[in-house]
Amino acid sequence: MQTVQPCVTIGSYIWAQDCLPYDEFTLRLEELRAAMDRNGWPAVLVYGDVREHAALAFLTSFIPRVRWGMALLPRTGDARLLCAMSTRDLPAMRTLTWIADVRSGMGPEWEKAFDPWLERFTDNQAQKLGTIGFDVMAPVLQAAVRRSLGERFVLQRADDVVAIPARRKRPRELTMIRASCKLLETAAKTFVESWRGSHAPETAALDAERVARSLAAQDVRTLVSLDGGRTLVPYQGRFEKCEGLLVGYLAVKVLGYWADMFVTVDDGSATAAARHAEAALDAIIVNMRPGTRIDALHAKAVGALAPYKLHPVLGGSIGHGIGLSLHEGAEFQASSDATLVEDGVYALQAGAADAKAGNVLISAIVRVAATAAEVLVRSRPRTR
Amino acid sequence: MDERVTARKMGRLIEATEHLQTQALDGVIAASNGLNNFLESNAVYVFSGVRPIGESAVVLDRDGRSTLIVTPAWDETRATAISSTDRTIGTDDLAATLKSVAGTHRLDLSRTISVGLSLLGAALVERITSALGALPKAADELARDLARLRTPDELAAAERATWIAERGYERLLEYARPGLREFELAAELHCFTKKLGAEDNFLLMSASQHNLAVRAAGERVLDVGDIILSEITPCYRGQFAQICRTTVIGEPRPVIREKFTILQDAMIEGLAAGRAGATVADVTRAINGVIAKAGYGDYCRPPYMRVRGHGLGITSDRPGDIVDTNARVLENGMVFVMHPNQYIPESGYLMCGEPVVVTDTGSRALSVRPAELDVIAV
Numbered sequence: 137m138q139t140v141q142p143c144v145t146i147g148s149y150i151w152a153q154d155c156l157p158y159d160e161f162t163l164r165l166e167e168l169r170a171a172m173d174r175n176g177w178p179a180v181l182v183y184g185d186v187r188e189h190a191a192l193a194f195l196t197s198f199i200p201r202v203r204w205g206m207a208l209l210p211r212t213g214d215a216r217l218l219c220a221m222s223t224r225d226l227p228a229m230r231t232l233t234w235i236a237d238v239r240s241g242m243g244p245e246w247e248k249a250f251d252p253w254l255e256r257f258t259d260n261q262a263q264k265l266g267t268i269g270f271d272v273m274a275p276v277l278q279a280a281v282r283r284s285l286g287e288r289f290v291l292q293r294a295d296d297v298v299a300i301p302a303r304r305k306r307p308r309e310l311t312m313i314r315a316s317c318k319l320l321e322t323a324a325k326t327f328v329e330s331w332r333g334s335h336a337p338e339t340a341a342l343d344a345e346r347v348a349r350s351l352a353a354q355d356v357r358t359l360v361s362l363d364g365g366r367t368l369v370p371y372q373g374r375f376e377k378c379e380g381l382l383v384g385y386l387a388v389k390v391l392g393y394w395a396d397m398f399v400t401v402d403d404g405s406a407t408a409a410a411r412h413a414e415a416a417l418d419a420i421i422v423n424m425r426p427g428t429r430i431d432a433l434h435a436k437a438v439g440a441l442a443p444y445k446l447h448p449v450l451g452g453s454i455g456h457g458i459g460l461s462l463h464e465g466a467e468f469q470a471s472s473d474a475t476l477v478e479d480g481v482y483a484l485q486a487g488a489a490d491a492k493a494g495n496v497l498i499s500a501i502v503r504v505a506a507t508a509a510e511v512l513v514r515s516r517p518r519t520r
Numbered sequence: 521m522d523e524r525v526t527a528r529k530m531g532r533l534i535e536a537t538e539h540l541q542t543q544a545l546d547g548v549i550a551a552s553n554g555l556n557n558f559l560e561s562n563a564v565y566v567f568s569g570v571r572p573i574g575e576s577a578v579v580l581d582r583d584g585r586s587t588l589i590v591t592p593a594w595d596e597t598r599a600t601a602i603s604s605t606d607r608t609i610g611t612d613d614l615a616a617t618l619k620s621v622a623g624t625h626r627l628d629l630s631r632t633i634s635v636g637l638s639l640l641g642a643a644l645v646e647r648i649t650s651a652l653g654a655l656p657k658a659a660d661e662l663a664r665d666l667a668r669l670r671t672p673d674e675l676a677a678a679e680r681a682t683w684i685a686e687r688g689y690e691r692l693l694e695y696a697r698p699g700l701r702e703f704e705l706a707a708e709l710h711c712f713t714k715k716l717g718a719e720d721n722f723l724l725m726s727a728s729q730h731n732l733a734v735r736a737a738g739e740r741v742l743d744v745g746d747i748i749l750s751e752i753t754p755c756y757r758g759q760f761a762q763i764c765r766t767t768v769i770g771e772p773r774p775v776i777r778e779k780f781t782i783l784q785d786a787m788i789e790g791l792a793a794g795r796a797g798a799t800v801a802d803v804t805r806a807i808n809g810v811i812a813k814a815g816y817g818d819y820c821r822p823p824y825m826r827v828r829g830h831g832l833g834i835t836s837d838r839p840g841d842i843v844d845t846n847a848r849v850l851e852n853g854m855v856f857v858m859h860p861n862q863y864i865p866e867s868g869y870l871m872c873g874e875p876v877v878v879t880d881t882g883s884r885a886l887s888v889r890p891a892e893l894d895v896i897a898v
Binding site: 138139140141142143144145146147148149150186187201222223224225227228231243270271272273274275276278342345346349350352367368369370371372373448449451 | 553554555556557558571573574591592593594597598612638639640641642643645701703704706707708710711714715717718719720721722723724726732733735736737738739753755760822823824826863
């Protein structure tokens with residue numbers, strides 16, 4: 137789910153070398169280097185900002201807490217990282233990445249930060265550089281990059297050439313995602329218990345956030361329903377108690393990896409919708425295999441949910457990839473011809489909003505194994 | 521929605537409409553990338569009162585008719601309830617909806633201006649360009665100029681944000697102790713200020729025996745002798761307010777106390793200089809003058825400090841960075857944070873800052889208790 141982006145991410149950020157040692161990144165870079173060879177790129181520029189930085193984090197471990205960062209990754213030689221932080225912030229930035237050469241991308245002189253590094257690639261004719269993540273870069277920054285590169289380099293989009301982050305999660309990534317799911321379960325438990333203790337939905341969500349952050353979550357996002365599960369809203373600070381059931385959404389990030397969950401606690405008004413939503417989620421999970429088409433899964437989910445329709449907040453989607461981004465890859469829409477991959481990790485969602493049958497939202501995070509799906513975390517409609 | 525707030529928001533729309541009429545323009549497309557940067561003006565918030573989740577836009581025509589477009593589509597209900605625009609549309613395709621709405625408002629793009637499109641992602645800008653056929657001429661200063669003076673309601677919100685910041689700092693004094701990790705303290709402060717109504721918080725909080733600068737909280741375990749730097753910046757109803765504080769765990773060395781008074785003196789000079797009619801450069805020079813007089817003139821530049829303060833979003837970041845090259849004239853009702861934060865070789869980086877409002881006689885701090893060198897007893 138999309139949520140309000142905080143102005144700065146507050147949490148425990150560091151390059152966790154025990155969990156993600158340098159060799160992990162050399163392995164991650166292999167596929168990119170192969171793409172460089174195939175396409176004649178001596179280097180690739182990888183951009184990420186505070187909101188979307190999956191590729192940058194996957195390759196460098198660097199996560200911008202404000203503004204943006206850009207890695208200059210060569211086929212051979214040392215990498216360089218530019219971040220939109222002032223020079224006094226650089227010592228702290230250097231603790232977030234394996235790249236030793238971290239430079240400031242702020243101030244009037246920042247465009248020159250490319251020059252000495254790019255000098256080694258200059259030739260009589262313009263060189264090609266691959267780019268990743270430039271779609272989310274503001275045009276004003278793109279223009280600055282192009283000015284800096286001048287006539288010496290031609291940028292070529294690499295996003296469609298090589299999938300970064302890789303759709304198939306690496307073993308260390310699976311470990312991270314499991315940790316994130318575990319923390320999510322703790323937060324979700326707090327959310328429900330706080331609400332059962334007669335707190336307002338926003339109070340319960342804040343209690344869950346506090347627990348997650350105190351356990352080293354790097355980011356926490358919440359949405360709650362103030363109208364019986366019909367819609368969701370971001371934090372508004374109203375702390376109004378609401379009659380009826382509890383419907384909410386929690387997302388937590390641990391060492392860069394997200395896990396998220398819809399939570400419904402039924403007061404008896406949504407029993408029918410809940411039963412069908414569970415059936416829909418079951419129908420997705422039981423059919424997940426490497427190679428399974430998304431449109432086929434969607435059809436099974438919608439069939440199991442019938443006669444109810446997918447909850448409007450889901451936007452017609454029954455899930456998406458999850459990992460370094462809350463939404464990795466395309467949404468699982470009815471028309472999607474994409475397929476699942478082995479060791480892919482997916483956030484699945486089901487729910488209905490029906491005047492008679494009630495409103496419910498539930499979800500699961502699942503790893504696709506060779507012969508079955510492994511449920512890493514799952515919410516079930518609970519009773520008050 | 522509170523009627524007074526509606527009136528205030530409508531005021532911004534009316535001012536923008538008058539601008540369009542004066543300039544013989546058809547309309548304005550004001551966009552937001554969904555990032556609520558505390559150093560930026562969010563044009564969609566200025567014109568609608570809605571803090572957007574995703575990319576969004578307000579379309580306003582010269583007849584004063586207005587439409588808010590929000591993403592994701594499911595946010596339409598919330599946005600409709602809050603927005604001061606005539607109409608609100610939720611969509612998952614901003615570009616296509618913008619085309620449709622621009623048509624409804626009968627905008628001729630050659631006579632239309634834009635605010636904030638340059639902050640959207642390049643791919644989205646391309647889609648918008650393709651949908652509209654061209655991009656309107658950029659007028660990125662419009663929203664921040666119109667909103668440069670806080671209205672009474674905005675000032676009240678800034679004062680409330682300051683109140684939250686001060687309560688947050690009191691919580692820090694209660695909660696911080698040796699053995700606690702920085703991120704645990706930051707988590708507590710963040711959630712505490714949120715409970716008091718802060719919708720966001722640009723919270724930097726870090727500690728060291730000798731700080732080089734403040735940064736976002738990390739894994740460090742607090743210890744006796746640490747100097748905790750905190751920049752607490754809650755946002756309340758679209759108004760960020762920032763206080764900068766320095767706290768020592770255990771009795772500080774005398775030199776720390778001695779050097780902190782330099783910052784306090786600089787703050788006093790800055791407040792006096794920050795009257796309506798003075799320039800931002802005047803304020804900067806007043807602050808730097810005190811620090812130079814104390815023998816640290818060479819340190820009045822990065823990386824030993826960054827700026828002497830800055831404007832505060834998300835309505836308007838005017839008057840901009842408090843630096844000696846900023847010739848902008850201060851006006852009654854402008855709000856910014858003034859902070860003579862400074863690295864001093866003997867003490868490390870120290871912080872002292874208050875949100876202020878410009879008056880005829882100087883800048884008035886919105887905070888009740890000015891920054892002191894506070895001590896956490898051990």
